[in-house]
Amino acid sequence: MVCRRLKDMTSFIVMDVLERAQEMERAGESVIHLEVGEPDFNTPEAIKESAIEALRRGDTHYTHSLGTPKLREAICAYYSKTYGVNNFEPDQVIVTSGTSPAFLVGMSTVLECGDEIILSNPHYSCHPNFVRFLEAVPKMVRVYEEDAFQYRPEAIKAELTPRTKAILINSPANPTGNLLEPERMAEIADLGRLVMSDEIYHGLVYEGRARSILEFTDNCIVYNGFSKLYAMTGWRLGYLIVPKYMVRPIQKMVQNFFISANSVAQAAGCTALTDPSVREDVQKMLETYDRRRRYIIPRLREIGFGITVEPTGAFYVLANARRFTDDSYKFAFEVLENAKVGITPGVDFGSNAEGYVRFSYANSLENIKEGLNRLENYLNGRGR
Template identity: 40%
Template sequence: MKPLNSVISACPPSGIRRFFDIAAQRADVISLGVGEPDFVTPWRVREAGIYALEHGATTYTSNAGLPRLRELICTELDTRYGARFDHETECVITAGVSEGLDLTLRVLLEPGEEVIVPEPCYVAYQPCVSFAGGTPVPVATHAEDGFRLRVEDLEAAVTERTKAILIGSPANPTGAVQTREDLTALVALAERRDLYLISDEIYDRLTYTGTHTCLSSLPGARERTVLLGGFSKAHAMTGWRVGYLCAPRPIAELCLRMHQYTMLCAPHVSQLAAVEAFAADDDVAEMVADYDRRRRVFVKGLREIGLDCPEPGGAFYAFPSIRSSGLDSETFAERLLHSHGVAVVPGNVFGAPGEGHVRCSYATALPLLEEALERMARFLRDC
């Protein structure tokens, strides 16, 4: 038989899913692995989906998505962050941020062009660059300074083949929130070296310290930035698969063209539920407050049991150092899971700078987080 695609064949399976699948087979495991809210989608949003299904919203929508949903998204971005987009020509509803990222990379890249990816980063970033024919170029960020983006390090990685820089803020897996000053410096670099910027802001509402800066709102950023967002995290709508991309019209038009031939449209019922999500701000505020409470308890607990942990300013992840255990991140995660029934994700799956850390999602009930801390403390005493 002729060989299959070499790029996809060379891509390893998701390191997150491997530990989640093991944990799912054991009833005694506390999973801090998969980044998914433990909240159910707010009732008013579920009710809107049920109503839509009962009334026959089972057809395609326009490829770009429901006009009302696009209008609400663009109004929200303008009102909340001052990022202005035309909902008719610069916004595309996607099947989650994952599809939006895939569309963006395939539209921006020619074969062999480079995308700078600060690490540690979400596990899909580098594979998606490769799947689009590009070359990911990792640049390390460091726990000692809160995993901030250092523009001098990014610029040192720029070559004549560099096309874009891909960032996430608030970040998965570190919870790092980039400052307005560092993002402004990033935009200046993009202008100086004529680069595109791809900004994954799926966790924008889950910001606990300071305020979220929308990259597209910064002077000079809009004409070269693709903004990715969605409803999965803050609205607890992971399974509904509704995201969006907002970008300058030439980019948005080509993303829509690819979307027409691949996904066609995000689910009609899900889009109608997402429309209702804009009226669920009280529910979002309650969930965010609960995450913040868990964040403070969990990070304090990690430090008390001897695991140094940078302060996560956003998302719902802690990224503690496990170097004091004397174990590498893979061994730490495997032994913790098998011996004490706590599932975490080894930091090395998020890139080489993640080694010596593990990712812990605190998107689970506080009593379970407290029990997980007790088990982790016993594990560390046994190391």
């Protein structure tokens, strides 16, 4: 028997698409992957080198349960330099094996059974599953294409109850690639509830700039990690920044459940944040993502997808596919089987993204071009 809490957990549909695509590839077919939310770049050399040095040096032991002091100081300095915030100290940073476990830790700290947390609809697919796993309730607030899929603070306010423990924001967002305007962030902070801010796509911004929730309030938990900006998905390194009163309770949880994050990955994380050559590598990746973004948006519009507000962050476009379908799940698999292009159905990100599909441009321009040519040919022949 599997426990009740797992019964409600939805699968991560993008992984279902990817697994089917891989099955097709094993059978000898060529598939273009525009579904995966993972940098196609390898980790910058200096980061890899520092991991090798760490191994040689003997950094092969458990670290402090909250993370190495060096990395926690580097994260603190990075936030201070990037956002001009000085409202937290290194001992409020807790290093985890990726941002995903940080969600589990952060949400477990504040959510009692039956408590509520505000999420946007659409949202990152995994967010509500952490909430439900803790037997709390994700309260979905719809966000709309014409608003660049940003929260309307008044819509959040209408959903607040005495059981609302937190409001989750994610800017730049997965799946939309849009940023939340600072005015809206300020209004959300002013609602007086704990704000949980998933800042994993910070740095991957092509126009404007991402703002940290720490610029607006201390009553917050920041989630961040190294997977996206530094192309370090496989290293499993992330962190949370929390108010002081949460540190000791979280420390007990981390000591019991995880002991510490990976020692070698933590050494590499310090290099990611401080090495000038990494900054140059990141800049090159950014320029490359931006070239792809500038290509994919007009091409998708030409093919017939709707993009009202151009996304300016992360590496996603959530495109309106209503001209072709009102069943995004069926459509994504139809496109995969016929055009041999992997895309993610909007429903993976919530009911309000039905009729949309997500394109990831974390693939080479050459592959993106080929993928969109295939898609266009297929859709032209399909009839609408």
